[in-house]
Amino acid sequence: MNTLTIERTDVATSARRNEPQPTTGSFETVDPRIEITAALGERYEEILTPEALAFLAELHDRFAHTRHELLAVRLQTRVDAANGRDPKFLPETSWIREDTSWRVAGSAPGLEDRRVEITGPTDRKMAINALNSGAKVWLADQEDATSPTWANVIEGQLSLFDLLRGGLEYTSPEGKEYRVERPLAETPTIVMRPRGWHLVEKHLKFHDRAGRAMHASGSLVDFGLYFFHNAHALIAAGRGPYFYLPKLESHREAKLWNDIFVYAQQALGIPQGTVRATVLIETIQAAFQMDEILYELRDHCAGLNAGRWDYIFSIVKTFRSRGRRWVLPDRKSITMTVPFMRAYTELLVQTCHKRGAHAIGGMSAFIPNRRDAEVTERALAAVAADKRREAGDGFDGTWVAHPDLIPTARAEFDAVLGDRPNQVDRLRDDVEVTAAQLLDIPSVGGEVTEAGVHDNISIAIRYIESWLRGTGAAAIDNLMEDAATAEISRSQVWQWLNENTVTAEGTRIDQTSIVRIMAAAVAELPRFEGDRFDDAISVFRTVALEPEFPTFLTVGAYARHL
Template sequence: MMNQPTLSPDLSFTQPFHDNEQIVLTEPAIRFMTELVSEFTSQRNELLNARQRRQQEIDAGKLPDFAPETLSIRQKAWSIRGIPQDLQNRRVEITGPVERKMVINALNADVNVFMADFEDSLAPSWEKVIDGQIALRDAVNGTISYTHDNGKIYQLKPEPAVLICRVRGLHLPERHVQWQGEAIPASLFDFALYFFHNHQALLAKGSGPYFYLPKMQSWQEAAWWSRVFSVTEDRFSLPRGTIKATVLIETLPAVFQMDEILYALRDHIVGLNCGRWDYIFSYIKTLKNHSDRALPDRQSVTMDQPFLDAYSRLLINTCHRRGAFAMGGMAAFIPSKDPEKNAAVLERVRADKMREAANGHDGTWIAHPGLADTVNAVFDQALGNRPNQLDVLRGQDAPITADDLLAPCPGERTEQGMRANIRVAVQYIEAWISGNGCVPIYGLMEDAATAEISRTSIWQWIHHQKSLSDGRVVTKALFRQMLAEELHTIQQEVGEQRFSHGRFTEAANLMEQITTQDELIDFLTLPGYALLA
C-alpha cells in the first residue's frame, strides 16, 4: 500500500491506494481530474438545481413542452460536425458492465460496438470502478485477458468491436474522492480517467475517445459537456471534435430539447439513443403529480404505445435532419437453453428490432451476445449495403406534438403486475447493494431502470389512490402486505441458503422506504449507494 498523492489540498481520497489504484490514479491523471473538477463542479451543481426548479414547475401543473426561445435552432438548417469512420456502421451494439470477463466477451461478440458501462449496469463500488478503468485500458491496448477459476482463458479476438465508454450520470457522486469536503461528480471521475489513459492509444489505431452520456435533461447540460470536451481537447492539443459522444434520450424533459442538445454538442455529438426503459421511468417520475398520466402494468408499456412510438419517430427525424445517428433501444432478453422458449424469445426480439429498423433507426442495442445473429439479420435486411439509415428522414410523418409525447397510456393495473414489480425490484436492489448491477431476472438482463420503473409505478398508484383491475385501491398497507408475501416467494424461488446469505431483507426495507414515503426519491441508486457492499 502506498500513500495517496496530495497534489491539491482541496482533493482527497477516502480509500487507501493499493496496486490497482496506483495503475489508474497516477499523479498526471489526478492532476487532470482535479483541473476538471475544480473548473466544472459548481456549474454541474447549478445544473442539478435547475433540474429541481423545472420539476417543481411540472409538479405544480405545467406540462413539459418545446421551448419558444429556442425555436430558431429547431427551424434553421444546420448539421453536426461529422462522424468518424469507425462509427459509421453501428447496426448492433452490445452493452454491459466494465467487468473484465464481460468486457472481453462483449468486444468479441458479433456486434459493431460495445458500450462499456460505468452507469446503470454497474454497482459502483470503489473496487469495481477502479478495476473497470484497468479493464478498459487493457482492452484498448489489446492486452486484456481473464482466467476463470476452471482454467478457461478469455482473450480478445483480432478485430474486436468499437469501444464506447458510458460514464455515470450528472446526479451521481463519487463519494470516495472529495473536493473541498464534497464528493466529486462521478461523471468527471469516469470521463477524466478513461480519456487520460486511453486517448493516445485509441487515436493511434484509428479510433478515438468515444462516450455515451446518460440521464441528460436539458440542452444546458449538453453545453456543459461540450465545454468539458473542448477544454480537454485544448489541454491535450487535440483538434476540435476529437472527442465524440452519443447522448441517451432517456428523460422526458430531454425529448423536448433534442435539436437543442444536438446543437449544443454539435462539434462532438454523433447521435442520440432511445434509452427506452429509463425513458418510461422518467415519464412516471416527471409526471408523478399528474394523476391522468399514471401508467398501467409495466408489461403493457411497449414501444407500440402512442407516446413511445412518437418518441422513437421524433428522435429519428430530428437526428437524421442534422446528420446524426438515431440509435434504437435495448433488447434485454436472455437466450433460453430450452429450444421452444428460445425460439419464442428470438421471435419477440426480431419483431421489436424490425419495428426499429422500419422506423429508420441506424442501429440498436442488445444485452446478450446470443441475440447478435438475430438482430444482425434484421438490420442487414433493412439496410442492405448502406452502413446506416441517415437518408431516412420520415418526411411523411405529421408533426409530432407535445400532446403526442405526453399521451396517457391505456392498460390495466393488475395484482399480478404489481406483485411482479415488487419481486423484480427487490431482487434487483438486493443484487445492486451486494455489488452486482447487471442481473438476470426471469429471463431478462436487468439494470437499474427496471427497478426504477417498478418502484415509481407503485409509488404513483399509491399517491393517486389508483385501483387495481379487481377494484382494490392501491394503498401503503396493501403494498406492504404484498411486499411481505413476495419476499417469501423470493425466498422459495432462490432457496434458503441464497436467501439467508443475501441482503434481501435490506433490499425489501429500502424498497418499502422509497415506495411509501410522501416525496418520490429521484433515483434509488442514491440511497442504495450508502448500502453498497
C-alpha cells in the same frame, strides 16, 4: 493550500507515455485538491496516478460549479411539473429548430456502421465477451449496468486500460480462461458511458479553492480517468475517445459536456472535434430539446439513442402526482407501440437525420436462456419484431444485451440497410410530432393488476439486492434488468400507492394491500448465504413506500450501502 500545478503539455506528455506514474504514500501529498478515501486495491495506482488526479481536479475546478447549478435547475423543473406545468418546446430556442442549415459532426472512425451495439459492464469477463461478440459497437457501461462499488469503478477503468494495451485477460474461479480473440482493429468500437450528472463518487473528495470538501462527480471521474489514460491510445488504434451521455434533461447540460470536451482535448493536445458523443434521450424533458442538444454538441456529436426504459421511468417520475389520468398500467403493457412512445421514437429519428446524426434504437429486455429452448425461442421472436420495427422506422442501429441476440438483430437491420452502413439519408418528412402526442400518456390504456404489483415489487427487490452485491446487470425472469428497469418498477408502485389505484381485481392499492403483496413477494425470494435481501427490502421501502419520492433509487442506496 499547496497545490500541484501540471501544465497542459505535461498532462499530454504523461498521457502519451501511457506509463504508470510513481506514487508516494498518500496522494494528498501530490495534489491536496483530490483526496482518496478508500483503500487501494491491486494496480489501482496505475489509474489513480498523480497526473490523472490533477486532471480530475482541473475538471472539477472548471466545471463542478456549473454541474451543481444545473442540478438545481432540475429540482425546479420537477417542482414545476408537479404543479401542472408541462414540458414544452422552448420558444427561446425556436431559431435552432427552424434553422435547416446546421449539421452535427456525425460519425467518426469506427462509428460509421452501428447496426448492432452490445451493452454491458466493464468487468474483465464481460468486457472480453463483448469484444468477442461480433457487434459493431460495445457500450462500455460505467452507468446503469454497473453497480458503482469502488472496485467496479476502478477495476472497470483497468479493464479498458489493459484492453488498449493488449493485456486484457481473465481466468474465472473455475479456471476458465477468457481473452480477446481478434486484433483491436477488428473488435467492436468502444463507446464508454460515464455516470449521470446526478451521481457522485464518494470515494474521492474534491477540495475547491476555498477549501470546501465535496464528493467528486461520478460523471467527471469516469470521463476524466478514461479520457486521460486512453484518448491517445484510442486514436493510435484508429478509433477515438467516444462517449454515451446519460440522463440529460436539457440542452444546457449538453453544453456542459461540450465545454468539458473542448477543455479535455486542449489539455491533452488532441485536435478539437476528435471526441464523439451519442446522447441518450431518456427523459421527457430532453425529448422536447433534441434539436438543441444536438446543436450544443454539434462539433462532437455522432447521434442520439432512444433510451426507452429510463424514458418510461422519467414519464412516471415527472407525472407521478398529477392525478389518476397519468397513471400507467402494468409495466409489461407499456410497449414501444403505445402512442407516446411512438411519438418519441419517430421524432428522434426525424431530428437525427435532419441534422446528419445517427439514430440508435433501444434495448429489448428479452434475453435467451441456453438451458431453455422455449424461452430462447420466445426471446428471439420478440427481439426480431422489436428490431424489425426500429429498422423500418429509420433507426441506424440498435442495442442488445446478450451476444446470442446479435445475429437476430443484425438480420433485421441487414434486411433494411443491405450494404449501406446506415440510413442517415432517410429523412422522415412524413413525421410531424406535436407536444400533445409526446404527452399523450392517458391514451395508453391497460390495467393495473395484482400480478403487476407483485412483479414490480419482486423485480425491484431482486435487482437492488444484486446491485448491492456489485452486479448492475441482472437476468431476472428471463429479462435483463438494470437500474432503469428497477426504477420503473419502484416508481410505478409509488404512483399506484399514492393515487389509490384500484387493480383489475378490484383491490385498492394502499398500505394494507401493499404489505400483503410485498410479504408474498419476499417469501419467494431465493435466500442464500451472503445475500443482501434485508438491505434491498429496506431500500425498496424507502424509494417506493415512503411519502417522499427519491429522484433516483441509486443515490440513497449508494450513500448508505456501497
